[in-house]
Amino acid sequence: MAQKTINLILMGYGNVGRALVRLLEEKTDRLRASHGLSLSLQAIFKSTGGLFPCAGLEIKDILDDPAAGLSSHPLWKSNLSLESVLREAEPGVLVDCAPSNLKTGEPGLTHTRLALDSGWHVVTANKGPLAVDFSALRRKASGNRLALKFSGAVAAALPALDVGLYSLAGTEVLAIEGILNGTTNFILAEMGKGRSYSEAFQEARARGIAEPDPAYDVEGWDTAVKLLLIANAVMGLELRLADISVEGIVDLPAELVERARSEGKSLKLLGRIRREQSGPIASVAPCTIDRTHPLFGVDGPAKGITYFTDTMGALTISGGKSDPRGAAAALLKDIINIYRS
Amino acid sequence: MAQKTINLILMGYGNVGRALVRLLEEKTDRLRASHGLSLSLQAIFKSTGGLFPCAGLEIKDILDDPAAGLSSHPLWKSNLSLESVLREAEPGVLVDCAPSNLKTGEPGLTHTRLALDSGWHVVTANKGPLAVDFSALRRKASGNRLALKFSGAVAAALPALDVGLYSLAGTEVLAIEGILNGTTNFILAEMGKGRSYSEAFQEARARGIAEPDPAYDVEGWDTAVKLLLIANAVMGLELRLADISVEGIVDLPAELVERARSEGKSLKLLGRIRREQSGPIASVAPCTIDRTHPLFGVDGPAKGITYFTDTMGALTISGGKSDPRGAAAALLKDIINIYRS
Numbered sequence: 001m002a003q004k005t006i007n008l009i010l011m012g013y014g015n016v017g018r019a020l021v022r023l024l025e026e027k028t029d030r031l032r033a034s035h036g037l038s039l040s041l042q043a044i045f046k047s048t049g050g051l052f053p054c055a056g057l058e059i060k061d062i063l064d065d066p067a068a069g070l071s072s073h074p075l076w077k078s079n080l081s082l083e084s085v086l087r088e089a090e091p092g093v094l095v096d097c098a099p100s101n102l103k104t105g106e107p108g109l110t111h112t113r114l115a116l117d118s119g120w121h122v123v124t125a126n127k128g129p130l131a132v133d134f135s136a137l138r139r140k141a142s143g144n145r146l147a148l149k150f151s152g153a154v155a156a157a158l159p160a161l162d163v164g165l166y167s168l169a170g171t172e173v174l175a176i177e178g179i180l181n182g183t184t185n186f187i188l189a190e191m192g193k194g195r196s197y198s199e200a201f202q203e204a205r206a207r208g209i210a211e212p213d214p215a216y217d218v219e220g221w222d223t224a225v226k227l228l229l230i231a232n233a234v235m236g237l238e239l240r241l242a243d244i245s246v247e248g249i250v251d252l253p254a255e256l257v258e259r260a261r262s263e264g265k266s267l268k269l270l271g272r273i274r275r276e277q278s279g280p281i282a283s284v285a286p287c288t289i290d291r292t293h294p295l296f297g298v299d300g301p302a303k304g305i306t307y308f309t310d311t312m313g314a315l316t317i318s319g320g321k322s323d324p325r326g327a328a329a330a331l332l333k334d335i336i337n338i339y340r341s
Numbered sequence: 342m343a344q345k346t347i348n349l350i351l352m353g354y355g356n357v358g359r360a361l362v363r364l365l366e367e368k369t370d371r372l373r374a375s376h377g378l379s380l381s382l383q384a385i386f387k388s389t390g391g392l393f394p395c396a397g398l399e400i401k402d403i404l405d406d407p408a409a410g411l412s413s414h415p416l417w418k419s420n421l422s423l424e425s426v427l428r429e430a431e432p433g434v435l436v437d438c439a440p441s442n443l444k445t446g447e448p449g450l451t452h453t454r455l456a457l458d459s460g461w462h463v464v465t466a467n468k469g470p471l472a473v474d475f476s477a478l479r480r481k482a483s484g485n486r487l488a489l490k491f492s493g494a495v496a497a498a499l500p501a502l503d504v505g506l507y508s509l510a511g512t513e514v515l516a517i518e519g520i521l522n523g524t525t526n527f528i529l530a531e532m533g534k535g536r537s538y539s540e541a542f543q544e545a546r547a548r549g550i551a552e553p554d555p556a557y558d559v560e561g562w563d564t565a566v567k568l569l570l571i572a573n574a575v576m577g578l579e580l581r582l583a584d585i586s587v588e589g590i591v592d593l594p595a596e597l598v599e600r601a602r603s604e605g606k607s608l609k610l611l612g613r614i615r616r617e618q619s620g621p622i623a624s625v626a627p628c629t630i631d632r633t634h635p636l637f638g639v640d641g642p643a644k645g646i647t648y649f650t651d652t653m654g655a656l657t658i659s660g661g662k663s664d665p666r667g668a669a670a671a672l673l674k675d676i677i678n679i680y681r682s
Contacts, residue, residue, distance in 0.1 A: 023652065027511060034577070035510070157653035159508030166507055167500030169376070169677040170368060171670060236375075294660055297638040306660070311364065311670035312498035313662035319635060319647070321654035329512060329652035336510040 001036040006339060007055075007089050009082070009120070010044045011111055012098030013070060016125055016152070017044070018063065019328035020095065025059040027332065035336050042089045043080070046070060047098070047107075050080035053089075082114055091119040093335050097152070097327075100128030102225065109133060116140045116148070123334040125152030125327055131225050135238050149334035150233075154226050155180060156327040157320030160305045162337075164234030171309040173235050175274035178305035179298050180226040182322050183210045183217040184249050184269040186301040188286075191257040192266070197249070209301050220248035220269065220284040227271035227282060230305070235273070237280055247285040260288045266296055274308075342377040345680060348396075348430050350423075350461070351385045352452055353439030354411060357466055357493070358385070359404065360669035361436065366400040368673065376677050383430045384421070387411060388439070388448075391421035394430075423455055432460035434676050438493070438668075441469030443566065450474060457481045457489070464675040466493030466668055472566050476579050490675035491574075495567050496521060497668040498661030501646045503678075505575030512650040514576050516615035519646035520639050521567040523663050524551045524558040525590050525610040527642040529627075532598040533607065538590070550642050561589035561610065561625040568612035568623060571646070576614070578621055588626040601629045607637055615649075 008024075010017055024039055031037045043052035044062070051070050054062065062070070070076055086094075094115035100108035109129040115122050122141070124130070129137060130150055141148035151161050160180075164173065179185050186209050190200035201218070204210040216222050224246045231237050249269055260267040265288050273282040289296055294316040298304035304318030320326060349365075351358055365380055372378045384393040385403070392411050395403065403411070411417055427435075435456035441449035450470040456463050463482070465471070470478060471491055482489035492502050501521075505514065520526050527550050531541035542559070545551040557563050565587045572578050590610055601608040606629050614623040630637055635657040639645035645659030661667060 023511075030513070031511065157656065159504055159656070162508040163500060163504065163658070166678060166681075167503040167674065169681070170364075170372065170673040172371070291638075294638075297632075297635075309670075311662070311673075312667050313660060315498065315500070315658065315660045317504070317656065317658050319654060319656045321652070326653050329650075332511040332652075333508060337507060340507075340510070 001033070003032060003036050003038055004339060005038040005040050006335070007040050007042045007092030008335070009042055009085055009089070009094045011094065011096045011108070013044055013046050014097065014099070015324035016097040016327045016331070019324040020097065020331055021059055021063060023325070023328045023332055025063075031336070035339070037336065037339055039335065042092075043085045044070060045080070045082065045098070049076060049078035050085070051075050052077060052080055052085055082111055086114060086118040086120060093121045093123050093338065095331055095335070096122065096124040096126040097331070098126060100126045102128050102131050105129040105132030112137060113140065116144055116146055119144070119146070121147040121338050123149045123152070123331055123338070125150075125331060127153045127225050127229070130229050131241065134229065134232050147338045149338065150229065151330040151334050152327050154229050155303055155305070155320065156322045157330050158303050158305065158317060159320070160230055160317065161233060163315065163317055164230060164307060168234070168307060168309055168312065168315070171311045173307055173309055175308040176227070176231060176234070176272065176305065177295065178223070178227060178230070178271045179268050179295050179303055180223045180271050180305065181217050181269065182301035182303055183214060184223070185298065185303065187218070187249060188257060188267055188269065189300045191252070191254055192261050194258070196254050197252050218248050218250050220246045223269060223271040223284045227273060227284065231273045231280070231282060235275070235280065239280065239282060243282060245283040245285070249286055252286060256286070265290045268295060270295070342374070344373060344377050344379055346379040346381050347676070347680060348381050348383045348433030349676070350383055350426055350430070350435045352435065352437045352449070354385055354387050355438065355440070356665035357438040357668045357672070360665035361438065361672055362400055362404060364666070364669045364673055372677070376680070378677065378680055380676065383433075384426045385411060386421070386423065386439070390417060390419035391426070392416050393418060393421055393426055423452055427455060427459040427461060434462045434464050434679065436672055436676070437463065437465040437467040438672070439467060441467045443469050443472050446470040446473030453478060454481065457485055457487055460485070460487070462488040462679050464490045464493070464672055464679070466491075466672060468494045468566050468570070471570050472582065475570065475573050488679045490679065491570065492671040492675050493668050495570050496644055496646070496661065497663045498671050499644050499646065499658060500661070501571055501658060502574060504656065504658055505571060505648060509575070509648060509650060509653065509656070512652045514648055514650055516649040517568070517572060517575070517613065517646065518636065519564075519568060519571070519612045520609050520636050520644055521564045521612050521646065522558050522610065523642035523644055524555060525564070526639070526644065528559070528590065529598060529608055529610065530641050532593070532595055533602050535599070537595050538593050559589050559591050561587045564610060564612040564625045568614060568625065572614045572621070572623065576616070576621070580621065580623060584623060586624040586626070590627055593627060597627070606631045609636060609639075611636070
């Protein structure tokens with residue numbers, strides 16, 4: 001198989017960034033054999049600077065000291081600029097796993113624009129830039145004939161976007177329903193076992209399922225942002241967060257969950273959007289669904305999404321790891337699919 | 342959006358072929374707007390001859406008389422050869438929805454080879470050629486830089502292949518389990534309501550779910566062929582049908598279904614393959630699964646498939662219409678994805 005070397009720049013070196021570096025090491029042979037790709041990590045950026053050039057480095061040297069790690073490395077530069085790396089290295093893919101702000105999109109928004117303006121594809125797990133400026137970023141990417149892929153920002157290993165954009169090509173998506181947040185689905189499952197909201201919430205924390213600041217999850221915003229990104233990409237909309245009615249599960253009365261259960265039903269936090277004659281209607285809210293609903297069995301910390309279409313009926317995807325390795329695998333998949341011939 | 346005109350040759354004019362012609366008509370505007378594609382039907386072949394050239398014809402003229410239809414059309418040629426059409430028209434996509442033989446693969450095998458040798462991509466719903474000669478056809482296609490896509494041969498609208506080949510890029514698929522045949526799943530669901538095998542079988546016939554010759558379904562061969570095609574494509578294997586141990590559901594004792602149900606479990610006809618150190622092990626057999634199995638909720642005439650991977654965990658896809666319109670939509674999707682930039 002003909003081989004191609006692709007440069008990567010990694011923005012962010014948290015759990016997902018490190019999992020990706022590890023995966024690049026682990027999958028080197030497979031990427032060559034199955035896809036003819038040699039992925040060459042050129043630079044790693046953190047908010048405090050960057051490591052560059054990494055190309056000659058053994059990946060295990062980078063991984064060896066994950067905590068203090070990068071900034072004590074002899075090649076660490078506290079004043080390294082992304083512009084200089086984008087200019088010096090042959091364009092490939094900028095991979096963004098850095099933390100970002102959902103209100104401003106920064107610093108990811110600036111990084112994404114810089115990359116797309118410099119001939120680099122972008123693969124991102126960073127919701128901020130997409131939530132703030134999706135339509136313009138998509139236009140910039142397609143105008144420059146570059147890919148902007150964001151499976152990792154939407155549902156990690158669950159291929160919600162692939163199915164929506166690729167497998168449903170030619171259909172009209174009439175509605176989407178999704179259980180898009182693992183933390184809230186876990187809390188609801190625990191409440192289904194008879195626990196109160198706060199007991200279930202503590203359990204999610206104890207198991208490391210809930211984020212350090214879980215308000216974003218339990219108030220429904222994580223679901224809303226994911227729904228927004230999926231609906232805009234798949235249904236060709238230009239929705240903003242303010243267009244979605246959002247209700248979370250904070251302090252949800254245990255009786256509601258219990259009543260659903262006693263009727264053989266299940267209470268889920270659903271993100272939903274459907275086309276109406278007046279335009280799309282989108283919401284996030286706790287909903288009681290019965291056994292016939294395709295997401296009925298999506299339980300515990302799992303996620304799932306159903307597309308309702310004109311020609312293919314209803315299609316459901318569920319499962320997929322949502323740990324850092326699963327998210328990194330989604331990034332790697334997006335990189336591979338850019339270069340698929 | 343830049344527009345591209347793509348020539349199509351349609352082999353077979355049964356339910357799926359007619360549904361595709363209808364869909365081409367219905368989706369003309371959408372294909373132009375969303376994908377920049379204008380699909381131009383050049384010829385329709387039946388076993389008795391062909392209609393050519395169709396390019397100038399209104400599609401409704403072709404559809405108007407579906408029964409006697411084609412062969413009484415002024416452009417019908419009973420001696421039309423595929424070679425001549427492949428030669429005269431600018432290469433595009435040969436779409437195969439003709440009946441074929443699972444033992445010889447003919448006549449689809451000859452048609453597929455001719456198309457790939459003449460610079461035409463192939464999109465097929467025809468299992469025969471793939472079951473008989475998949476590896477060589479795949480090599481021929483990739484050697485000639487042509488696409489050979491077969492979503493329609495595997496699970497109609499259920500995007501089993503897209504997810505396996507596209508969304509799981511970079512993962513290793515350790516095992517696959519699937520409910521791949523709607524007829525048998527319907528029969529088992531009816532038996533779950535207390536019916537005997539023969540009562541359930543009659544019900545499937547009465548509802549038009551069972552094929553006129555359902556032996557192929559209920560003996561497990563349809564599931565086996567689909568498992569074979571998916572496993573070979575996704576796991577990179579070269580299995581033959583003889584490598585799969587196949588057990589169907591013919592005359593399955595109602596007690597087995599009842600016992601599963603009384604234990605809160607469910608009996609399904611599963612196609613399964615897993616990698617072992619000694620090599621892949623593949624089987625089709627009735628299996629009892631419990632509530633925690635990702636295919637537990639795939640009921641009635643529905644289908645579903647679960648991929649077990651090294652990095653993304655378990656991913657399940659279910660649903661998708663399996664009527665002629667759903668199958669035609671899968672063919673259309675494959676055509677669109679060939680020309681995706």
